[in-house]
Amino acid sequence: MATIRIPTPLRPYAGGNAEVPVSGNTVGAALNDLTARHPDLRKHLYTDSGELRAFVNVFLGQEDVRHMQGENTALKENDQLRIVPSVAGGAMG
Amino acid sequence: MPMLTQPKLNFLYSEPATLESRVGNTPLIRLSRLAADLAPAVQVFAKAEWFNPSGSVKDRPAANILRAAFENGDLDSSGERRLLDSTSGNMGIAYATFGATRGIGITLAVPANASPERLSILRALGAEIVLTDPLEGSDGAILEARRLAHERPDRYYYANQYSNPANWQAHYLSTGPEIIEQTDGQVTHFVAGLGTSGTLTGTGRRLKEYNPAIQLVAVQPDAPFHGLEGLKHMDTAIKPAIYDETLADVNLSVNTEEAQRMTLRLAREEGLFVGISAGAAAVAALDVARTLDEGVVVAIFPDAGFKYLSERFWSNK
Structure with a gap:
């Protein structure tokens, strides 16, 4: 199973987890699985029209998936995705 | 002529x-x-x-914090101690600018997701950058600056813009x-x-x-x-x-x-x-x-x- 690392400000909407195991063979499927498990995340990550918000970056390793195949980027077992805002907002409980 | x-x-x-x-x-x-x-x-x-001069509002607190640190003896022209703080960019650019004019080294804890333009400017100005976990945001940078300050009080003057009264006083005065x-x-x-x-x-x-x-x-x-x-x-x-x-x-x-x-x-x-x-x-x-x-x-x-x-x-x- 791949995992998604959650930035601190979003952890309250992800059951307090820093990392969430997800199923899916693509980045899009994995993100869908994440928001299915934690629906509160959805409005923080996506616009009303269902696109990733412009300041939300998803990294596979060191690579921004937008520079790969976007949501169609293939995921392997044990891959780790990271959700990173393009700026440093800052939030700790 | x-x-x-x-x-x-x-x-x-x-x-x-x-x-x-x-x-x-x-x-x-x-x-x-x-x-x-x-x-x-x-x-x-x-x-x-x-x-x-360095392109943002942060010049006011940065210049005032440096001025106050020289007055209090926290920093001096020997340049032996460096100014340390956490920042997502503009404050670091301001510190690095006026640190350069005063001959003071600047060390900054910066979240790794700060915009690449900012990191390049900081490096151009000679600042030492400690990148912190992008998932922790600016709070992660704060914690790293605290850790460095605690570890090496001899090397660093921890300016701490979040609690330094010279920050808000700069705006009160200007x-x-x-x-x-x-x-x-x-x-x-x-x-x-x-x-x-x-x-x-x-x-x-x-x-x-x-x-x-x-x-x-x-x-x-x-x-x-x-x-x-x-x-x-x-x-x-x-x-x-x-x-x-x-x-x-x-x-x-x-x-x-x-x-x-x-x-x-x-x-x-x-x-x-x-x-x-x-x-x-x-x-x-x-x-x-x-x-x-x-x-x-x-x-x-x-x-x-x-x-x-x-x-x-x-x-x-």
């Missing part, structure tokens, strides 16, 4: 022509096309902080009096985004002393996870020690996309190519201004747009 002689050159300037002496006294620029729907007696002004003078004392509303809260606290205290009826409007992101660089969602972030929750008369929250749209409009309709936090301040200032029959609203526009060009929203229609 007569040549200037050396002795004459020494008298060309009546004041010290240092970079630090150019901090502050930024212009007020009136919004026109974006303010077209307001009541005729309502004026909205941007305090154009990108006119500062931004506040400037706004009173530039509006001929007629300012009715002051709008500023909250990051360290230094701008609102210092300017706000000065304005309230001048006229307690002046309304202070604090601007925050509408959620803990946001794209408004430099601003903090106070309820969920490490609260700055200098933050006075009771000072603002009005607290407004602004959505990231709304601020981005306004940033584009400022560029295209007012010729103001500014950063996203200026867009957020403009959203709040115009929201407040729309409720008024008369008034003079002054909003802090912290920086220009250059450092955000890698953001995707600029290509929106």
